[in-house]
Structures are given as structure tokens and as C-alpha cells.
Amino acid sequence: MKNFLTALLTPPVFPDDENKTRTARYGHWIALVFMGIIVLYEVFGKITTQAFALNILDPIFITLFIILFVCLRLIRNGRVARANTLLVSLLWIGINIVAFLGFGVRDSAYIANFIVILAAGLLLGRQAAIILTFATFVIGIGLAYAETNNISPTAYYIVSPASVLQDISAIYFIYAIFLFMLIGGLDTALKNAQTGKSEVEAANRELYESQNRLEENHNELLVINEQLKRRTERINSIAEISKTVTSIQEIRLLLSSVVNTISHRFGYYHVGIYLMDEQKQYAVLRASSSKGGLSMIEKNHRLRIGEQSAVGFVAHSGQGHIVTEAATDKAFFNDPELPDILSEMALALKSGDELIGILDIQSPKTNAFSEDDRSTLPILADQVAIAIQNAFLFERSQRLLREAETASQLASQQEWKLYEKALQTRGYRYDGIKSESLQEAELTPASNKLLNIPVRLRGQTIGNIKLKPVDSSHSWTEDELAIIEATSDRVALALEGSRLLDDAQKRAARETFLSDVAAKLSTSFQLDSILRDTVEELGKTLKGSTVSFQLIHSTGMPSAETQRSNGTPPGKENVE
Numbered sequence: 001m002k003n004f005l006t007a008l009l010t011p012p013v014f015p016d017d018e019n020k021t022r023t024a025r026y027g028h029w030i031a032l033v034f035m036g037i038i039v040l041y042e043v044f045g046k047i048t049t050q051a052f053a054l055n056i057l058d059p060i061f062i063t064l065f066i067i068l069f070v071c072l073r074l075i076r077n078g079r080v081a082r083a084n085t086l087l088v089s090l091l092w093i094g095i096n097i098v099a100f101l102g103f104g105v106r107d108s109a110y111i112a113n114f115i116v117i118l119a120a121g122l123l124l125g126r127q128a129a130i131i132l133t134f135a136t137f138v139i140g141i142g143l144a145y146a147e148t149n150n151i152s153p154t155a156y157y158i159v160s161p162a163s164v165l166q167d168i169s170a171i172y173f174i175y176a177i178f179l180f181m182l183i184g185g186l187d188t189a190l191k192n193a194q195t196g197k198s199e200v201e202a203a204n205r206e207l208y209e210s211q212n213r214l215e216e217n218h219n220e221l222l223v224i225n226e227q228l229k230r231r232t233e234r235i236n237s238i239a240e241i242s243k244t245v246t247s248i249q250e251i252r253l254l255l256s257s258v259v260n261t262i263s264h265r266f267g268y269y270h271v272g273i274y275l276m277d278e279q280k281q282y283a284v285l286r287a288s289s290s291k292g293g294l295s296m297i298e299k300n301h302r303l304r305i306g307e308q309s310a311v312g313f314v315a316h317s318g319q320g321h322i323v324t325e326a327a328t329d330k331a332f333f334n335d336p337e338l339p340d341i342l343s344e345m346a347l348a349l350k351s352g353d354e355l356i357g358i359l360d361i362q363s364p365k366t367n368a369f370s371e372d373d374r375s376t377l378p379i380l381a382d383q384v385a386i387a388i389q390n391a392f393l394f395e396r397s398q399r400l401l402r403e404a405e406t407a408s409q410l411a412s413q414q415e416w417k418l419y420e421k422a423l424q425t426r427g428y429r430y431d432g433i434k435s436e437s438l439q440e441a442e443l444t445p446a447s448n449k450l451l452n453i454p455v456r457l458r459g460q461t462i463g464n465i466k467l468k469p470v471d472s473s474h475s476w477t478e479d480e481l482a483i484i485e486a487t488s489d490r491v492a493l494a495l496e497g498s499r500l501l502d503d504a505q506k507r508a509a510r511e512t513f514l515s516d517v518a519a520k521l522s523t524s525f526q527l528d529s530i531l532r533d534t535v536e537e538l539g540k541t542l543k544g545s546t547v548s549f550q551l552i553h554s555t556g557m558p559s560a561e562t563q564r565s566n567g568t569p570p571g572k573e574n575v576e
Contacts, residue, residue: 009032011024011025011028011029011075012024012028012075012076012078014078014080018192020080022188023080023081023084023122023123023124024075024080026084026119026122026123027071027075027080027083027084027087027123028072028075030087030091030119030122030123031068031069031071031072031075031087032072034064034068034091035065035068035069038061038064038065038068039065041061042058042061060094060097060098064090064094067086067090068087068090070086071083071084071086071087071090074086081124084123084124085124087119087123088116088119088120088123088124088128088132091115091116091119092113092116092120092132092135092136095109095110095112095113095115095116096109096110096113096136096139096143099139099143100143100146104143104144104146104147105140105143105144105147110139110140110143113132113136113139116132116136117129117132117133117136120132227372230372231372231375231376234266234372234373234376235376235379237265237266238376238379238380238383240265241258241261241262241265241380241383242380242383242387244257244261245257245258245261245383245384245387246383246386246387246390248387248391249390249391249394249395250391250395251388251391251392251395252287254387254388254391255273255286255287255388256287258271258273258287258384258387259271259272259273259287259288259289259293260289262289262361262380263289263290264289266373268289268361268362268363269290269340269341269362269363269364270288270289270290270292270293270338270341270360270361270362270363271288271289271290271359271360271361271362272285272287272288272289272290272293272359272360272362273285273286273287273288273349273357273358273359273360273384273388274286274302274303274311274315274357274358274360275356275357275388276315276355276356276357277302280305281304281305282302282303282304282305283302283303283304283305283311283312283315283357283358284300284301284302285297285301285302286357290338292337292338293337293338295337296337303315310322310323310344310345310346310360311346311358311360313346314346314347314348314358315355315358318348318350318355319348320345320346320347320348320378320381321345321346322343322344322345322346322369322374323343323344323345324343324366324367324369338362340364341362341363341364342363342364342365342366342368343362343363343364343365343366343367343368343369344360344361344362344363345360345361345362345369345373345377346358346359346360346361347359347361347377347378347381348381349381349384349385349388350382350385351385351386351388351389356385356388356389356392357385357388359377359380359381359384361377405458408458409458409460412457412458412460412496413460415499415503416457416460416462416499427463432470450466450467450468451466451467451468451476451484452464452465452466453465453466453467453484453485453488454488455488455491455492455495456488456492457492457493457495457496462492462495463491463492463495465484465487465488465491467484513537513541516537517533517534517537520533520537521533521534531549531551534549535547535548535549
């Protein structure tokens with residue numbers, strides 16, 4: 001029973017709809033109030049009048065009570081608008097029926113229409129209150145007309161003041177309850193509005209702070225984006241510079257290209273490259289992008305390792321150094337050729353662990369080097385060091401190649417001189433009918449029609465092809481000249497091949513002879529046999545020579561006379 005009463009007296013709550021919760025609460029309490037009024041009216045009316053028999057109003061009040069209970073159930077089930085409409089309509093119709101059956105427009109029930117109009121405003125809104133006010137005015141006119149024309153079922157009679165006070169007090173009490181509900185609702189709405197205003201202000205402050213943070217973040221993003229853009233441009237410039245310098249293999253052109261390209265791309269006043277000397281005692285300025293630097297190169301400018309300067313410090317430590325303010329940095333060296341320099345960055349150029357030079361960058365501005373410069377320029381220095389090392393290796397390989405070619409030419413020249421001495425036929429001549437050998441080099445008088453094509457091998461002329469036309473009016477065509485030059489190249493290769501084959505055959509014969517002699521001597525164990533076999537084999541090989549072998553007994557150094565007579569040191573073979 002307690003749970004039933006608690007559920008009956010507690011208005012429903014709809015969390016997702018505040019307005020629906022408010023109108024449901026109003027409708028709930030209005031229905032309960034009128035149900036209580038009906039119960040009290042019936043009970044106290046019967047007691048005070050001592051008329052316990054049913055009258056004409058009792059069925060109406062019972063019907064109203066049932067309908068009010070139905071409205072409560074509809075409100076609890078969430079049909080708030082329908083229940084409130086039914087509730088207001090029921091109250092308005094019931095009150096006006098009571099007025100019609102009572103004393104008409106002078107009845108206290110008609111005055112209670114003010115309560116219904118107020119309830120309509122609370123439950124259904126302003127428009128419903130206005131409509132109900134107009135309908136009440138029309139009903140009042142109808143009630144007055146009915147009373148005037150004796151249509152009303154009961155006639156007006158004088159009632160006691162206590163009865164009137166009872167009715168008016170009940171109306172005022174209900175009206176006061178509705179006003180309390182209205183004022184409470186307005187107060188709650190005002191508090192909610194103030195709370196909402198505070199929340200909106202707090203939300204606006206948070207939005208303002210968020211907007212400020214977004215603007216700060218946007219500005220930071222713009223700064224970061226600008227930094228990334230500059231860094232990307234610098235990295236692209238470094239990549240292009242690396243691509244350019246790696247294609248240059250001559251060291252002088254490479255150094256000049258590096259300093260001028262860096263100065264132009266990055267806008268530095270002076271860019272110089274120092275290279276270490278062979279004794280590793282000085283850093284010598286080898287390239288510069290400024291006029292002052294070029295003047296220093298002409299004066300053979302160099303800095304001792306460890307000397308008071310950024311370059312000397314880097315040459316000593318192998319680590320980069322940055323001078324942000326020339327006046328306060330002890331490592332800064334103020335050169336007369338570069339008087340306006342205020343910032344300097346010296347970067348080590350290394351090949352592995354070996355220091356090969358220093359990249360020197362100078363600016364007439366204080367703090368001229370940004371964080372991007374500090375992070376990207378060492379990358380550029382590494383690329384420059386690789387390019388310089390490659391150029392050194394290329395020059396060294398070219399020098400070694402030239403030395404090898406020179407040695408090869410000298411060896412080939414020596415071999416051909418020996419080879420030519422052994423040749424009996426020095427060449428051939430063909431006159432269109434027959435060919436004949438040449439024992440000596442032929443001297444041909446100079447002539448405009450004589451064509452002399454040298455036969456070259458490794459830069460050395462080993463022969464000549466001479467052509468003289470039979471017809472003195474003949475002119476050599478380009479095709480003929482091309483054929484002759486191609487033939488000259490192939491003759492040189494063929495002659496070299498022939499000479500190499502001849503040398504190979506001689507070496508093979510020599511090795512065969514030595515192998516045969518060694519094999520034959522290895523089977524002899526007597527002195528006479530060894531001596532005889534030796535002179536016989538040499539005599540067979542060196543035809544046209546008399547070979548003798550003589551053992552010499554001596555206990556000391558040979559005399560000059562003995563050496564002259566023998567021609568060889570004592571203890572060795574004597575070959576005549």
C-alpha cells in the first residue's frame with residue numbers, strides 16, 4: 001500500500017525532455033489536487049448538510065474523479081500532452097456544468113474558470129490559455145442568457161455567508177496552489193536560465209581560450225611549416241650541390257665550384273675551403289667565393305694547426321666550430337682582407353677519420369647561422385669531403401695511369417728496338433705488279449701527292465705506310481684515307497701480336513731447353529758425363545759456336561788477369 005501511494009504521489013521524470021517533465025509534473029499535481037477536492041467536497045458536503053442521499057452532482061464528481069485518475073495513468077505512461085489536454089478540458093467542462101446546474105454566472109464554480117485558465121497556461125501553453133479564456137467568456141454569456149430566460153434548471157436563492165466563504169476559500173486555495181506551482185516553475189526556470197547562462201559563459205570562456213590556443217597552435221604550425229619549407233629547400237639545395245660537385249673530377253674546378261655554389265645558393269658573403277698540407281702542419285686556403293678570399297689565395301694564405309682562429313681550432317680538434325659574435329669569441333681571427341665579418345662557421349672535411357680540409361663560411365651579420373644551418377650544413381660538408389676525396393683519388397689514378405702508360409711505352413720502345421735489330425727485312429714495297437723486300441729504310445723525296453701514314457703503337461711510331469699515286473692528278477678521298485688509317489691501326493696490332501708471339505716462342509724454347517738439360521743432367525752422376533753433356537747440349541742449341549767447359553782450382557780471389565782471360569768470375573762456367 002505504501003509503495004502504491006508513493007508511486008501515485010511521485011510525478012514521472014523524462015530525462016531526455018525537460019519541458020515534458022515539467023508539464024507532466026504540473027498535470028500530475030493538478031489531477032491529484034482536483035481528486036482531493038472532489039473527495040473533500042463529497043465528504044464534508046455530506047457531513048455539513050446532513051444530506052447523505054445521492055444528488056444530481058454526485059455522478060458528475062465520481063465521473064470526474066475516474067477521468068482524473070485516467071489522466072494520471074496517461075501521464076505516467078508518457079502521454080503527457082494528451083493527458084493534459086484531457087485534464088484541462090475535463091476541468092473546464094465540469095466546472096461550467098456545475099455553474100450551469102448551480103447559480104449560473106454568479107456561482108462560485110464559474111469563478112473557478114480562472115483556475116482552469118491558469119492550469120491551461122501551465123499545461124498546454126499560452127495559446128491554450130487564450131482560447132480557454134475566450135471560451136469561458138462565451139460560456140458566461142450563455143449562462144447569463146439561460147438564467148435570464150429561465151433556462152437554468154435551478155433558480156437563484158440566497159445562500160449563507162459561510163457557504164459562500166467555503167466555496168471562495170476553496171477556489172482561492174486552489175488558485176494559490178496553482179500560483180505557487182507557476183511561481184515555483186518560473187523560479188526554477190530562472191535558476192536554470194541563470195545556471196545555463198553561467199554554463200554558457202563558462203563555455204564561451206573555454207571556447208575563447210580554445211580559440212586562442214588554436215590561434216597559437218596555428219601560428220606555431222605556420223612557423224614549423226616555414227621552418228620545414230626552409231629546411232626542405234636547403235636539403236634540396238644540398239642534394240643539387242652534391243650532384244653537381246660529384247660530377248667534377250678536377251680538384252681545382254671542384255673547389256671553385258663548391259665555394260661559389262654554396263655562396264650563391266645560401267647567400268653567404270664568404271665561403272672558403274682550406275686543405276691540409278702534406279706535413280699536416282698548416283691549413284692552406286685553396287678556394288674562395290669572395291674577393292678578399294681570392295686576394296688571400298694569391299698571398300698563399302695559410303693557418304697553422306691550433307692557431308687562434310676557427311679554422312685552426314677545427315684543424316686541431318677535428319670538430320666544427322661556430323662563432324656567433326666575433327667580438328666575444330676567442331677563436332675568431334680577424335683577417336684584414338675580410339674586415340666586416342661578425343659570424344663564422346668552420347666545418348671539418350673528413351675522409352673517414354682523416355681530416356683533409358675545412359669548409360669556412362663567414363657572414364657580416366651577428367648570429368647569422370640558424371638551427372637549420374647548424375643541422376644541414378654539416379651534411380653538406382660531408383658531401384663536399386667525399387667529392388674532394390674522390391677528386392684526389394681520380395687525380396692519383398690518372399697520374400698512376402700516365403706513369404704506367406709511360407713505362408709501357410718505354411718498355412715497348414726498348415723491345416721494338418731489340419726486335420728491329422734482329423729483323424733482316426725492314427719492310428716491303430708494292431708497285432702494282434710485284435712486291436719486293438726492303439733491307440733499309442727507304443728515303444722518299446717530299447711530294448704533295450705522297451701520303452705518309454705513321455703506324456703507331458702505344459703512342460710510338462714503329463713504321464710508316466707510304467702511298468704515291470701513279471696518276472699525279474689523283475686526289476685521296478675520305479674513304480681511301482679512312483681505309484688507310486684503319487689498316488694502319490690493324491697493322492700495328494698485328495705487328496705487336498707477332499712480336500709477342502715470337503717472344504713467347506723464344507721463352508718457350510728456352511724453358512724447354514733448360515728443362516731438357518736439367519732432366520738429362522739429373523740422370524748423370526759422374527763428373528765426366530755432366531761436363532760432356534753440358535757442352536754438347538749448349539753446342540747443339542747455340543749452333544755455329546765452339547763450347548768448352550773448364551774447372552778452375554783456386555783458393556783465393558781471382559786475379560784481374562785471370563778474369564780477363566776467362567771473362568767470368570771463378571767457379572763459374574767458361575763459355576767461348
